[in-house]
Amino acid sequence: MNKLNILDFERSIAELDANLAKLHEIVLDRSNPQNSPDLPAQIAGLEKHRTAVLESIFAHLTPWDKVLLARHEKRPYTLDYVSAIFEDFQELHGDRAYADDGAIVSGLARLNGQPVAIIGQQKGRDLKSRQLRNFGYARPEGYRKAVRVMKLAARFGVPVITFIDTPGAAADVSADERGISEAIARSMYEMSQLEVPVISVIIGEGGSGGALGIGVANRVLMLEHSIYSVIAPEGCAAILWRDPERKAEAAAALGLTAPRALELSIIDQIIPEPLGGAHRDWAAAADLVSSALKLQLAELGHLSGTALVEDRWQRFRNIGVFEEIVPSEELVGEAYG
Amino acid sequence: MPQEGWFRRKSLFGHSPAGSQASPVPEGVATKCARCSQILFTKDFEKNLKVCPHCGFHHKVSAEERIQYTVEPNSFVPLFDDLRSLDPLNFPEYQAKLKKGIAATGLQDGFRVGTAVIERVPVVLGVTEFTLFMGGSMGAVAGEKIVRAMDVAIERRLPVVFFTVSGGARMQEGLLSLMQMAKTSAAAARLAHEKLPFIVVMTDPTIGGVLASYASLGDILIAEPEAKMGLAGSRVAAQASNQKAPEGYQSAEWQLEHGHIDQVVARKDLPSTIATLLSLLNCRQLEGVTNE
Numbered sequence: 001m002n003k004l005n006i007l008d009f010e011r012s013i014a015e016l017d018a019n020l021a022k023l024h025e026i027v028l029d030r031s032n033p034q035n036s037p038d039l040p041a042q043i044a045g046l047e048k049h050r051t052a053v054l055e056s057i058f059a060h061l062t063p064w065d066k067v068l069l070a071r072h073e074k075r076p077y078t079l080d081y082v083s084a085i086f087e088d089f090q091e092l093h094g095d096r097a098y099a100d101d102g103a104i105v106s107g108l109a110r111l112n113g114q115p116v117a118i119i120g121q122q123k124g125r126d127l128k129s130r131q132l133r134n135f136g137y138a139r140p141e142g143y144r145k146a147v148r149v150m151k152l153a154a155r156f157g158v159p160v161i162t163f164i165d166t167p168g169a170a171a172d173v174s175a176d177e178r179g180i181s182e183a184i185a186r187s188m189y190e191m192s193q194l195e196v197p198v199i200s201v202i203i204g205e206g207g208s209g210g211a212l213g214i215g216v217a218n219r220v221l222m223l224e225h226s227i228y229s230v231i232a233p234e235g236c237a238a239i240l241w242r243d244p245e246r247k248a249e250a251a252a253a254l255g256l257t258a259p260r261a262l263e264l265s266i267i268d269q270i271i272p273e274p275l276g277g278a279h280r281d282w283a284a285a286a287d288l289v290s291s292a293l294k295l296q297l298a299e300l301g302h303l304s305g306t307a308l309v310e311d312r313w314q315r316f317r318n319i320g321v322f323e324e325i326v327p328s329e330e331l332v333g334e335a336y337g
Numbered sequence: 338m339p340q341e342g343w344f345r346r347k348s349l350f351g352h353s354p355a356g357s358q359a360s361p362v363p364e365g366v367a368t369k370c371a372r373c374s375q376i377l378f379t380k381d382f383e384k385n386l387k388v389c390p391h392c393g394f395h396h397k398v399s400a401e402e403r404i405q406y407t408v409e410p411n412s413f414v415p416l417f418d419d420l421r422s423l424d425p426l427n428f429p430e431y432q433a434k435l436k437k438g439i440a441a442t443g444l445q446d447g448f449r450v451g452t453a454v455i456e457r458v459p460v461v462l463g464v465t466e467f468t469l470f471m472g473g474s475m476g477a478v479a480g481e482k483i484v485r486a487m488d489v490a491i492e493r494r495l496p497v498v499f500f501t502v503s504g505g506a507r508m509q510e511g512l513l514s515l516m517q518m519a520k521t522s523a524a525a526a527r528l529a530h531e532k533l534p535f536i537v538v539m540t541d542p543t544i545g546g547v548l549a550s551y552a553s554l555g556d557i558l559i560a561e562p563e564a565k566m567g568l569a570g571s572r573v574a575a576q577a578s579n580q581k582a583p584e585g586y587q588s589a590e591w592q593l594e595h596g597h598i599d600q601v602v603a604r605k606d607l608p609s610t611i612a613t614l615l616s617l618l619n620c621r622q623l624e625g626v627t628n629e
Contacts, residue, residue, distance in 0.1 A: 169549075171569035172578030176587060179597050181568045185522055185553040192523035193530075209506075209518055209549045209568075216519045230515040230546075231508050239508065240429060255426050255511045264425070266512045316523055317484060319516040320477030321425040325445070 005279075007068050009057055013276065016050045054276045061225070064248035066257050067233060069225040070204050071167075074279040076286065078105060078120030078163040081203065084286035085293070086111055086118065092149055094141075098178060101142030102132040103166065104214070106149040108158070112294055117153035119146045119214050120163030123204070136205070137170040140183035143213050147190045150198075159197040159297055162214040167232065169210030184213040191216035192312055195305030199296050201271070201289060202226045203278075206256075218312050219296045220266070222258040223289070224273040228266065229256035265319065269296070370394055386604045395561050395604055397541065400442075400449050400466035403500055407608055408453035408462065416452065417485050420478045421445040422510070431509035438470035447471060448479035450486035455498065456612035457623045461490040463499035475547050476507035480517030483551060484524045491527070496534040496620050498611055501552045505545020518550035525554040534618045536611055539589070539598070540564050557614055558598040559607070560589035566597075 006014045020043065026032050027039050061069070069075070082089055086109035094100040106119045121138055124130035146162075153160050169180055191198060191214070200217035206228030222228060236250040237243055261267045271292045278285035303311060368379045373392035382389070386406050387396040398406065404413050422445070424431045439445060447470030453462040463486055467473040483499075490497045507514040528535055537555030539548075541564035548566055552558075560566065567574055567587040575582040585591040589601045602610050616622055 169568060170577075171567075171574050173574055173580060173582060173586065174578060176567050176574060177595055179553075179595070181549040181566070182553040182597060184549040184568075185518075185551070188519050188522035188550065189526045189554055192519070192526050208515060209546055212515055212519055213549075216523065228512060230506050230511050236508055253426065253428055253511075254508075261512055264512060266516060313523055313527070316516060316520045319513060319520060320481050321423050321510075321513055322477045322481060323421050323423055325419045325421055 005072070005074050007065070007072070009061070009065055010276075013050065013054055013057065016046065016053065020046055020050065051275065058276060062248065063227075063251040063254075063257050064233070066225055067227055067247075067251050069277050069279075070227040072204075072277065072279050073123075073125060075204055076278055076282045077125075078118075078122045078165060078203065080282060081163060081286055081289055082107075082109065082118060082120065084283065085290040086116070087113075089118070092152075093145070095144035095148060097141070097144060099139075099141045101134070101139045101145060103134040103136055103138040103170070104142030104146055106145055108149075108153070111161070111290075111297065114297070115156075115158045116297075117149055117158050117160045118163070119149060119160065121166040121211075121214070123165060134170060136166045137168060138166050138210050138213070139170045139175055140178040140180045143169075143180075143183035143187040146214055147187050150191060150194055154194045154196045157196060159199070159300070160191075160194060160217075161293060162198070162200045162217065164200055164202040164206050164211045164215055164228075165204035165226075166207045166210045167205050168207035169213060184209050187213045188216045192316070193309060194312075195309055197297060197300035197303070197308055198312065199293060199300070201293070202228050202258075202267070203289070207232065216312065216316065218300055218308060218315065219268045221269045221271050221292055221296070222261060222267045223271050223278060223285070224258055225277050226258060227256045228258075228261050229254050264321075371396055388604050393562065393603075395541065395563060397468055397502070399469065400444075400447065400464045403464045403540075404449075404453070404462070406604065407464075407500070407611075408455055409457075412454040413462065414452045416450050416489060417482050418445065418449065420481055422476050422478050424509070425513060426509070426511050428509040428511070434471055434509070438466075441469040442466055444470065446476075446478040446482070447473050448475070448482055450482045452489070452493075452495065454623060455615075456608050458612045458615045458620055459495055459623065460498045460611075460615070460620075461486050461493075461495050463497070465500065465502050467502040467504075471507065473501075473503035473547075474505060474507035474509075474514075475503060475517050475521075475550075476510045476514045477517060479507075480514075480520045483517075483521045487524045487528045490533055491531050494533065494621075496536065496615050496618070497528060498536045498538070498615075499551070499555070500538045500540055501543045501547055502540045503543055503545075503547040503552075505547055515546065518546050521551035522554060525551050529556070534615060534620060536614060538602075538607060538611070539566055542566070542570075544568075544570060553597075556618075557600075559600050559602050559610065560592060560598050561604060561607075562589055562601055564589045566592055 023043050089109040091107040105122045123136040124133040198217040200215045200220045202222040233247040233251040234244040237246040258270045274281040274284040368382045370389040372394040375391045447466035450463045465473040535555045536557045539560040543566045565587045571587045592598045
């Protein structure tokens with residue numbers, strides 16, 4: 001991991017890692033004068049200390065720390081999970097109308113032998129792949145491709161799994177020209193009607209409508225250090241205080257962490273991440289996602305097509321906190337005093 | 338007295354950029370068009386449904402005025418007016434903003450639904466208060482009212498007509514308001530399944546989470562002249578695309594040209610257009626009751 005990828009709160013870990021790496025080198029080099037018989041014990045002690053430091057750092061992450069982790073560029077992306085979890089992945093391209101959006105990938109694959117359809121938002125890691133993926137900002141043709149593949153899956157009784165990871169939908173001029181708002185709305189509309197199990201996993205950034213556009217599922221799961229928000233903290237701070245730099249405060253106010261989302265019944269399950277975050281151990285992260293998916297799929301497998309549609313409807317229909325006052329009660333202007 | 342009125346108007350509008358929130362205050366003898374700056378008699382201006390007789394600019398109207406301009410007199414029967422927002426996130430300044438909106442309108446929320454008659458066609462109607470109630474933002478109350486209104490439509494076999502004007506999802510309710518996008522989109526799918534027509538009339542502005550959910554899911558989409566519609570505001574969008582916004586970007590006319598809406602209809606023609614469309618879709622018309 002190069003220095004650019006180390007978050008502030010991870011710095012002490014990075015130092016320990018560097019020291020450990022040095023000691024590991026020495027222990028293998030018999031000609032090194034620093035090599036001594038008690039070195040392995042030293043290393044073991046240091047590793048224990050490292051784990052303790054990681055644990056204490058990750059036990060006290062602020063919502064803003066979570067935002068940084070969710071956006072971490074070494075975090076596994078959709079295609080990393082796809083190659084680690086599924087077999088026989090066949091990517092399906094294009095919306096049949098305009099283009100193939102690189103920010104949303106889709107296809108068919110097997111999970112534990114069972115066919116599934118996969119829709120996922122994809123980010124890039126270097127300049128070229130970032131451009132190909134439009135920096136994760138999904139475009140209208142991405143949502144239309146998603147709808148096409150989801151409807152194909154539903155027709156053949158194949159469950160749908162979506163991976164959410166986007167800063168938000170593309171909101172530039174060309175996206176408006178091709179109807180990005182309608183594309184998101186239609187995707188939610190169609191998802192609500194699929195007569196197959198639908199599971200969504202938020203693996204990184206769940207950015208507003210762009211995320212929800214592929215998130216109308218029977219079960220919504222969230223990785224421990226991912227985020228889900230109605231607006232980016234920077235945007236929220238800009239609107240609220242005219243100061244994007246107050247993003248950490250905004251992140252705290254928005255309730256965008258997995259535990260908060262679970263409390264509000266926005267999500268159904270938190271998938272734990274390996275200690276120190278998914279970016280430190282892709283294989284372990286993929287294993288955890290894989291077992292969660294298998295469990296949820298097995299549960300939903302018992303429901304009929306119409307029961308699945310009804311289950312999804314009730315799930316979203318019941319989200320919302322408000323009160324119903326008696327019409328005669330004249331509390332106007334006093335209720336919040 | 339009249340002179341005093343003149344003065345007040347002038348100084349008020351002196352600070353307001355054209356096309357912004359310069360919605361003329363009803364009291365006062367004269368009103369200045371927010372676009373062409375013509376001084377108009379308020380009485381004439383209001384009789385003209387707050388459309389400038391000189392340049393045709395459609396000024397923002399309140400939820401109450403929208404009902405007045407659209408339905409047969411006294412036909413609006415409000416529903417679920419007693420739903421009120423809570424502040425589940427304890428979000429900065431939210432309670433004060435709610436309180437302000439409630440005090441300014443006497444309503445618990447800016448989004449209103451009810452049953453009404455539009456030129457002899459009974460409908461379920463939805464309107465939004467933009468200026469006085471948190472920019473018409475959609476929180477849990479708006480989402481709930483939309484779903485319940487659609488349930489009423491299904492129960493009574495009525496078409497649904499929603500007028501939209503909104504800055505988007507209500508940030509102050511966090512994910513709870515984001516989820517209203519999914520809730521209302523799924524409700525629109527249920528309505529379509531019941532074979533009941535759904536007409537959306539978009540007015541200035543219809544932005545963000547409202548446009549990207551139920552507003553775009555009408556069977557027929559209409560917009561008032563020059564109304565702006567976009568996922569983000571036009572300034573943000575132009576920034577995101579590293580280009581100057583094209584002429585008329587996000588306006589009703591631009592949306593029509595790009596195939597995203599069915600018609601651009603002047604305010605005075607909306608009731609007859611809506612009634613005609615609904616009757617062409619085989620909606621029931623009341624007999625013999627006309628107010629013309």
